[in-house]
Amino acid sequence: MFRKINDQISVSPQITLEDVAAAKAEGVTLIVNNRPDGEDPSAPQSADIEAAAKTAGIDYLAIPITHSGFSAPQVDAMIAALEKTGGKTLAYCRSGTRSTLLWSLAQAKSGISPDEIARLAGNAGYDITPVRAMVEALSAGN
Numbered sequence: 001m002f003r004k005i006n007d008q009i010s011v012s013p014q015i016t017l018e019d020v021a022a023a024k025a026e027g028v029t030l031i032v033n034n035r036p037d038g039e040d041p042s043a044p045q046s047a048d049i050e051a052a053a054k055t056a057g058i059d060y061l062a063i064p065i066t067h068s069g070f071s072a073p074q075v076d077a078m079i080a081a082l083e084k085t086g087g088k089t090l091a092y093c094r095s096g097t098r099s100t101l102l103w104s105l106a107q108a109k110s111g112i113s114p115d116e117i118a119r120l121a122g123n124a125g126y127d128i129t130p131v132r133a134m135v136e137a138l139s140a141g142n
Contacts, residue, residue, distance in 0.1 A: 002026065002090060003124040008082065009089045009103060011096040011124065014043050020052040028058060029087030032078070034099045036064035059085065065098040070105055070131070075138075078106040100126040108138035 001019065002010040014035065015023070023031060031053045037045045044052075046062050053060040063077045082089060082103075091099035104117045114135045121128045128135060 003096060003126075005100065005103060005120050005124045007088070009091060011099040011103065011126070012090060012092040013095050014040070015049065015090070015092050017044055017048060017052045020049065020056050020058065023090045024056045024058055026090075027088045028090045030059040030061065030081060030085040030089045032081055032089060032091040032099070033060070033062045034065045034091055034093040034102055036066055039094065063102065065093065065102060070102060070134070074102060075105045075109055078102050079110055082106060096124075097126055100124065101128060101131045104128045104131055104135050105138060108135040111139070114139050 001015075002012045002023070004010045010026075010028075012019070015031075020031070031049065033046055033049055035043075046064075050060040050062070061077070061081050063074050063081070065074060091103060093099045100121050104121055107117050108114060114132065117135055118128050118132070
């Protein structure tokens with residue numbers, strides 16, 4: 001269920017409390033939740049996943065992305081999270097797409113080439129076309 005983008009990060013659709021243990025077994029040291037609470041009331045909410053992560057000894061961060069899009073503070077928060085963790089990160093949302101797109105924007109702002117970002121995301125089964133222009137702009141320093 002976890003889709004590996006590179007050695008540092010995997011993305012996933014909504015995780016369950018049991019998936020936290022699976023993430024721990026795979027060496028995940030940080031879980032990033034990109035899903036806003038209440039988007040699916042039947043899914044585990046942020047506090048539930050955070051509690052399970054802390055019990056498992058995994059760091060947890062919520063950077064909720066609504067369907068209205070991405071902001072500079074969200075991109076910066078993702079960059080900081082990826083720079084801070086010393087291990088693997090698992091980011092999740094409803095389908096994994098928003099997590100992948102946020103990762104793409106963070107990588108672009110960090111200087112990774114848009115083609116490399118697109119290749120890695122594509123290898124994991126995700127298409128960055130919805131944010132490709134933003135990736136290009138951030139990669140160019142704009």
